[in-house]
Amino acid sequence: MELTREELNIDGEGDGEEMEREHIPLKERRLYRTHFPGAVRQRAYIFDGEGNYYNKEWDLVEGRDKEFCWYHVELPKGNQRLSQSAQYLIDVLCPPLKLQDILSLVSNGPFCGHVDGALVFRVNSPGPASGKFTFRIAARVTENSVITVSLGRVPRLGFSPMGQSLLSEVPSVESPNHVRGEQKEKDGIVIREHVLEFLLTMNHSEEADNPVPKSVSNLVVHIIDTHVDHVQDIVTKLEIELDAVEFELDRGGFTLKKQMLDDRRFPKMHLDLQRLLQVIAHGEQVFPRVKEKCASKNWFANEDVSSLEELIGRLRRLKENVGFIANRVTAIQAGLDSWQAEQINRKLYYLSFLSIIFLPLSIITGVFGMNVGGVPWTGQRDPKLKNGFRNVMLLCVAMLFVVLLCFIVPAFYTRITAWQRKRALRRNWSLNRKSFLRRTLGGEERGGYLRL
Numbered sequence: 001m002e003l004t005r006e007e008l009n010i011d012g013e014g015d016g017e018e019m020e021r022e023h024i025p026l027k028e029r030r031l032y033r034t035h036f037p038g039a040v041r042q043r044a045y046i047f048d049g050e051g052n053y054y055n056k057e058w059d060l061v062e063g064r065d066k067e068f069c070w071y072h073v074e075l076p077k078g079n080q081r082l083s084q085s086a087q088y089l090i091d092v093l094c095p096p097l098k099l100q101d102i103l104s105l106v107s108n109g110p111f112c113g114h115v116d117g118a119l120v121f122r123v124n125s126p127g128p129a130s131g132k133f134t135f136r137i138a139a140r141v142t143e144n145s146v147i148t149v150s151l152g153r154v155p156r157l158g159f160s161p162m163g164q165s166l167l168s169e170v171p172s173v174e175s176p177n178h179v180r181g182e183q184k185e186k187d188g189i190v191i192r193e194h195v196l197e198f199l200l201t202m203n204h205s206e207e208a209d210n211p212v213p214k215s216v217s218n219l220v221v222h223i224i225d226t227h228v229d230h231v232q233d234i235v236t237k238l239e240i241e242l243d244a245v246e247f248e249l250d251r252g253g254f255t256l257k258k259q260m261l262d263d264r265r266f267p268k269m270h271l272d273l274q275r276l277l278q279v280i281a282h283g284e285q286v287f288p289r290v291k292e293k294c295a296s297k298n299w300f301a302n303e304d305v306s307s308l309e310e311l312i313g314r315l316r317r318l319k320e321n322v323g324f325i326a327n328r329v330t331a332i333q334a335g336l337d338s339w340q341a342e343q344i345n346r347k348l349y350y351l352s353f354l355s356i357i358f359l360p361l362s363i364i365t366g367v368f369g370m371n372v373g374g375v376p377w378t379g380q381r382d383p384k385l386k387n388g389f390r391n392v393m394l395l396c397v398a399m400l401f402v403v404l405l406c407f408i409v410p411a412f413y414t415r416i417t418a419w420q421r422k423r424a425l426r427r428n429w430s431l432n433r434k435s436f437l438r439r440t441l442g443g444e445e446r447g448g449y450l451r452l
Helices: 013-023 082-093 099-106 193-200 216-251 254-263 265-295 302-368 388-446
Strands: 041-047 053-055 068-075 109-115 118-124 136-141 145-151
Touching: 068 082, 068 216, 082 099, 099 109, 099 118, 099 136, 099 145, 109 265, 118 265, 136 216, 145 216, 216 254, 216 265, 216 302, 254 265, 254 302, 265 302, 302 388
Parallel strands: 068 145
Antiparallel strands: 041 053, 041 068, 109 118, 118 136, 136 145
C-alpha cells in the first residue's frame, strides 16, 4: 500500500520532522539537473520495514535503521549504443556513484561481485537494445538501499496503490450482439478475446498485488522473481505462437508452407530461442553466486536465501522448457525441409519421365535426319516411298508405347501384389478368429479352462 509521510507519522509532528531530518539532510539535498531530460524513467521508493512504502524524491540517499530505499532506472528500448546507456546512468546516478559502479551496472554479460563495498550483480545479454529477446537487469545492493537498472519495462517490478484489479472481477463471455463499451452488472464484466490472449501470456499478478518487502533481502528476491517472470512470459508467448503455427501448418497447403520457407520463420525463431537460452544461462551463472554472497550477510534473511534457491530451480526448469521448444522448432523445420525436398524430387521425376519418353523419339528422328545415303524411306521423289513419313511416325508411336509399358507394368504389378497380400492377411485373420471363437465356445460348453 502507498502511504504518505503524514500517514506514517503516527506519533506526532516531532517524529515526522525527525524522520525528515534523518533521510534527507540539508547538506545532502541536491537539485538534479539532467542533460538528457525524459530519456530514462526513474522511480524511487522508501520502505519502513513494516510492510508500508511511499514514493520519495530522487536523492539517492540510503535509509536508516529498519528503513531502506529503492531507486530504479528504466533505460529506453531503442537503438542507442551501450556508451549512450552509460551516459544516461552517469547523468542520473553520479554522484554519489562512481564510474566503476556505472560500468559494473551497464556492461554486457553476467557479473556478481563487490564493487566499492556494495554487492553488484547483473544479467545483461548482448544484442541490440531494441531487440525483443535482449534482457538487461542489474542491481547494486547495500544494507539500506538498492539501485536497479533495467532495459525497458519489467512487468510487476514496481509497486502501485491497491485498487480495483481486473483479475479480481467476475468475468462473463462476450455475446455476439454485445454493444461496444456496454457492461452488464448482473452478468459481470465482459472480457474481450484480445484481452484474454494478453492475460494468458502473463504468469504473474499485477503491480497492485505485489507484497511490500519488509527488508532489503525481500526486495532482492522480488527483483530476481520479476526477472524470472519476465523470461517466463516470453517463453509462454513463444509456446502460444508455436502452437498457432503448428495449427496453421496442419490446415494450410502449398502456399502457406512455401511462404514460411521463404520468410525463414523457423530459423529466426530458433535464433531467438538461442538468445533466450543465453539469457537463462547468464541467470544460472549469476543467481547462485548472489545466493552465496547474500547468505554471508547478517541482514539477509534465511527464508529469502531459500527463496533464491527456489528461483534458481525455477530458472533451470525454464531452461529445460526452452530446450523442448527448440526441439519442436527443429522438428517442424525438418518437416518443412523434407516437404520441400519432396516437391523438388517430384518435379525432377516429371522432368526425368519426359526425358525418358522423348529420348527414343529424338534418337529415331536423329537417325532418319542423317544426310547420308542408304537411309530407308528418305527418297522424296520415289513414288514407292511416299509413305515414309507415316512409317517413321508409326515407329515413334510403337517406341512410345513400349516405354509406357515399362512404366505401367511395374506399377500394376506392385498394386496387384499389395492387394493379394492384404487379401491373404484378411483371410488368415478371419480363420484365426473363427478358430479362436470355436475353441472359446467349446471350452465354455465343456466347463473347463481355456488351454493356452
